[in-house]
Amino acid sequence: MPEPMGFFTDTSVCIGCKACEVACKAWNQLPARNGGKVTLSGVSYDNTVALSGIQWRHVKFIEQFSPDRSTGRWLMMSDVCKHCVQAACLEVCPTGAIIRTEFDTVVIQSDVCNGCRACIAACPFGVIEINPETNTAMKCTLCYDRMQAGMVPACAQACPTQSIQFGPISELRQRAQARLEQLQAQGVTQARLYGHDESILGGLNSFYLLLDEPEVYGLPSNPQLPSQKAAPASALSAAGAVALGLLGLAGLRKQRMDRLAAEERERRQQAPETEG
Amino acid sequence: MGSNMAENHPVAFRWVAQAKLNGATLIHVDPRFTRTSAMADLYVPIRSGTDIAFLGGLISYAIENEKYFKDYVVNYTNAATIINDNFQDTEDLEGVFSGLKEAPQGSEQKYIYDNATWQYKRVEPWDPAKAREEAKKAATFAEMIQRMVPPAAEKDPTLQHPRSVFQIVRRHFSRYTPEMVERITGCPKDVFLKVAETVTANSGRERTTTFVYAMGWTQHTHGVQTIGTTALLQLLLGNMGRPGGGILALRGHATIQGSTDVPTLYHSIHGYMNHPDARKAHDTLADYILTETRPTGYWANFPKFIVSYLKSMYGDAATPENDFGYDWHPKISGDYSHMATMIAMAKGEVKGALIFGQNPATSINGALQRRALMQLDWLVVKDNFETETASFWYASPEVKSGQIKPEDIKTEVFLFPSAQVAETEGTFTNTQRLIQFHEKAADPPGDCRSDAWFTHQLALRLKKLYADSTLPRDEGIKNLFWDFDYDPGTYPTNTRIEGEPDVFKIIREINGYQTGTKELLKSFGDLKDDGSTTCASWIYCGVFPEEGKLLARNREPDPDNKPGTNLGWGYAWPANRRVLYNRASADPDGNPWSERKKYIWWDAGQKKWVGYDVPDFAATKAPDTPAKPGATGLDAHDGKSPFIMMPDGKGWLFVPTGLADGPLPTHYEPMESPVVNLLYPKQQHNPVAKHWQHEENQLAQVGDPNFPIVLTTYRLTEHHLAGAMTRWLPWLAELQPELFIEMSPELAEEKGIKNLDLVKITTKRRSIVAKALVTPRLRPLMIDGKVVHQVGMPWHWGYMGIVTGDIVNDLTAMVGDPNVSIHESKALCCNVEKLQ
Amino acid sequence: MPDTFFTKSPHWGWWAVSEFFIAGIAGAAAAIAALLWLFGSRDDRFIARYGFAVATVGSALSGLLLTLDLKRPERFWHMLLFSKTLGPTFQKWWAPMADGAWALFLLGGFSFLTLVGSLADRGPLPSGLAFLARGVLGTVLAALAGIAGVFYAGYKGVLLSATNRPLWGDTPWLGILLLASGFAMASALLLLLTRDRSPAVSQWLRNLMAGSLALTLLVVVILAATLDADVRRLVLQNVYGVLLVVAVLLGTLVPLALAWRPRLLGRLTLPSAAVLVLVGGFLLRMAMLLSSEAA
């Protein structure tokens, strides 16, 4: 069994060049939206807008400026599937299309998926969508095919600044820690790691160094597993079922009692005649 | 400054990112907050076109606060040299230098300079004209050069002499105070001072600062002067010839560096030799050599370079008797740069054009260039796509609007499909002069052919066409040496398209060989001026030292990147040197300035220069070697003169020759500006700037209320130039699908414009339409107490391709820098209105 | 921004609203039918038959809608069997949709068998099939149909909870809500179908309906009260919130009032209540599903 592999994405050196987006599309032969003929989004330099079934990498642009421009930042972050150790998508997939690979990554087998979309609603990060060409759910495979051939994922290979770093998780975690300490020492106190330890879904095999709250980057601060939510919901439903069942039974029981009583009454009324 | 490196050179930016990881401070000076600014420790806003004011402020700050690198300045620059008594500075003449005179009639310039008064003061009187007469009588080129050696220049090592370069520089820049910088550039004084402190504190023995620039600096009518200002500053701070120092020009197209080394330029021949010119004293080879050779310094070898070059042009036909065919060589007689040619074309003076890998229909003053194309009889476009230039006759806005009918355009257009880079083999020379060979990955499809194939075939056919001519003027093409066909069976394993030339034969020709034995040359030190060596481009000599050993193919990086010069990777001209003038990385005595910045030093034991790079100095010339008075070449320099190409071996703070617009840089406003030149109110813009006169090429007056907004144009990571290579590709088209104009929320509010509204942008030339991208990344600036707005437009769109849009260059004007004729598309004046 | 707002909508939309509506009725109908079958008077079994019929038809429709809503409908069977191993998907019992698919399959199957049995026992079908409704087998099949029904009616809400979507993933109360509302709807539908053919059963169904409505109302109130304030603002302070209020008013409060005062509208009182319950149940599902999809 190979070591768990994944990404450490250091957003502090991302230059928003989108090479990762294009490399991913090229390698995975994913189409451009509407053949490339789309309209300007008006949201900073982001025109691919979101992760989707044909957009497995997506670079976010966040403009933060004070009105007088005395402070200002332009944050960029290349978003992708987090390859959660406890993966919501994998958990809910009814067909078994989503599997965990020998590299501890999460992959959708498109020959199995039937497009039920349970995974879409389950993923806490909004990663998955239906690919309109195959009509199956799709997302980053962490380049499973390349990894099997001992190659670096296409996006990481293309990234000019090593914002996307690929490697064994244990090593990446050390690197991330060192980078965090360096930034903190340089006075970037806002810097933080996200998903590098077990606290988020048992660890994200694609984890991040962020320069602000996760929410600023469109990331949930406390994502949860569906099963955690299903348990109480099931318990309450069961309780409801029991309550309604008892109500029904009680009614039937009352009905039976009533009927028995009525029959008894009837019998009593008839008895003197037979006796008489 | 003037470069958006993260967006336009993202792969090179990886090294900046790495330097940052190692603790480097990154400052970005740009009118817009860009993706590079996002990575910077400090973003510095500036009004487009005012970099000289900013840099001049840094110079003044360094001098007035004694923060320059004194030991370096005294020993390695011409600070101590005394200048001619007749020289008058802009301080004396309210914004111009002595020597300004009216340009000849009909020129694109109003004025030109005569640089006679800018010269060094010599220790004894010297008459160059007389020396030239004497020199012409010499028997050999060497003797000729010898007779041209001038007497030494006067110097004052204390730098106190009022006419010393140092004092002239100090006076010249004394006006560039932090307050003046703020008033002109709009950069707040405290931000400027922060830059000044950071840059000066980060220069000296222990540290170096580097400046990185690209089109934000060059695309101005004072572009060359801006870079000159930085050179001056870097010399003052001791940042030249040292690791981590220098001025890094980030170049544009792939191998655009190569195309100036082995040039596609009209005014220069291989290896930065001036093109023979009918307007100069270039009548015979001897005249040419006398005019062009600098007798002291390494350029004294010029005769060897030009003779070897002529041998490569004309082969065996070039002999000492016929001046090596110098007479056959074409001579220029005017400005043949792009804009000049297009204006001539618009006037009907050009019959036909071959356009390879260029898209002028979308270029500066695009509508005017399209009009010019319509005047041609024939046009050949060789491109990978049907570009705007190939399709102007049916798809341009003028034709679409019915203003011009296709049947009224007489131009016959031939579109030749081109091979892509991966379908050709050859070398790239990129920004750091690094030559790298690349293989062909696949043959091009269908009828697509490489540019080499096309040029080779064209040459062969032309030679055939003229073979029987007896006209003297056709001797050149008849005698042109052209032997680049593949020899059968040379490369049995490679696929070859029929008619392709053998690129190795071309590289041989560029590298050079012994004329007789054809043995490859190992270095330009082997070149001779008697015809026994053949070499097309002397600076590339050595890249192919032995058969089968093309050094451009080297791929051996330094282990663990130590020392990091990676001499085994590719080949950097000249002589595989990575840092030019690297003798300056050692102190005058030859010791490293500091342990931290150790690079090249004198090893007294071995009696030679050693270090991490190829020394850019005579290898065994000790630091204490005295200069030989009256000698030519490097012998004229002492052991403490690192700038070996310069006649005096020193870095020039003050530039007596070589520049068209003054020996010192001066802040001038762009040709179109909303404000007057605060520094020299009587001299608004560069007095010698070029402006091509045409009714469709008019400029807005200073402060024209109709055009109050500063407009700058630039690139996006997502697209490449005019867009043929990106707007045709769905994956890139979707990343930036539509033309937009970036503007601040303040301006948008003033104009009642909302994000994504359609906006009309108007300059003195024309109007176009774009979508508004309202963003706080742009900000209004306070210029001399008044608010000046700046807007920015990427210029990648046109009327062909998957995603189309208006042509931004329909807004720009054909004005140019006097030295290199580059246009001024980085600073113009416009107005923006919401489209109703 | 609550964590659930960073996720993507599965775009289940109108298919799901219809399917949830039918599923709620079908599941609860089977459950009610089973109760009646097992614990009610033998004479009333013909009414239970209506329940199983509703469950049978409902599950068929439900299955059809589910299949059509798949982006690859031809792979519907992947819901039941792992396509690579052919093992049953309920092996992955923690995946709600796999369980749901099986529940639906069993619900339809058992209801159908019981229905057939009962139609053979006292009805048009050949009596040879009556064994399905008789004896232990009959009891077991009916019980299984009922269990599958309860499961299926409640599972839909659990399925929603087992997501990270706004509202759905933000409350555990959806399962019980849809279950209660399903029971109300099924009772209402059976009331309508059987009219007054057995006054005792009608009485019983009415009570069951009223009880379910009361529970529905209670759960809606708890749900709304316990929902994170931001979620409430973002998901429900809009047209869907209004829809929810309408659904509650029309679908629970008014029918409850009618059930409490059965003579208010004369003979039409109960049928009106039942129809309102059905409409209200549909609107409730619309509000719950579409509000989240829109967020």
Ligand SMILES: Nc1nc2c(c(=O)[nH]1)N[C@H]1C(S)=C(S)[C@@H](COP(=O)(O)OP(=O)(O)OC[C@H]3O[C@@H](n4cnc5c(=O)[nH]c(N)nc54)[C@H](O)[C@@H]3O)O[C@H]1N2
């Ligand atoms: N992705 C991509 N990369 C490219 C190209 C491309 O088209 N696309 N083109 C290639 C080519 S040919 C070239 S030449 C290079 C050009 O590379 P760059 O010079 O980096 O390109 P530009 O975007 O034209 O201009 C750079 C910056 O100059 C700023 N600027 C404008 N006016 C001024 C000024 O007066 N002063 C200062 N300090 N800054 C100013 C602009 O806001 C802009 O951010 O890029 C090359 N690389």
Ligand SMILES: Nc1nc2c(c(=O)[nH]1)N[C@H]1C(S)=C(S)[C@@H](COP(=O)(O)OP(=O)(O)OC[C@H]3O[C@@H](n4cnc5c(=O)[nH]c(N)nc54)[C@H](O)[C@@H]3O)O[C@H]1N2
């Ligand atoms: N307003 C404004 N205007 C500018 C600039 C600016 O910053 N602002 N920048 C200027 C600069 S720096 C530059 S470099 C110019 C660039 O301007 P152009 O050179 O006119 O524009 P490109 O789009 O680069 O055109 C190159 C063409 O070469 C084709 N091509 C690619 N490979 C090959 C090949 O192997 N062979 C052949 N034959 N063709 C090939 C491409 O398809 C493309 O059509 O624009 C200048 N214009």
Ligand code: SF4
């Ligand atoms: S990020 Fe989403 S899609 Fe990726 S593994 Fe986690 S839950 Fe699945």
Ligand code: SF4
């Ligand atoms: S859409 Fe496909 S991958 Fe997602 S849960 Fe359904 S079957 Fe699994």
Ligand code: SF4
């Ligand atoms: S790892 Fe592969 S599939 Fe995933 S984003 Fe990168 S390139 Fe795309």
Ligand code: SF4
């Ligand atoms: S390739 Fe790297 S630097 Fe470029 S956008 Fe992607 S993550 Fe950022």
Ligand code: SF4
């Ligand atoms: S486009 Fe090519 S040359 Fe330019 S940065 Fe990218 S990889 Fe380098």
Ligand SMILES: [Mo]
């Ligand atoms: Mo360029």
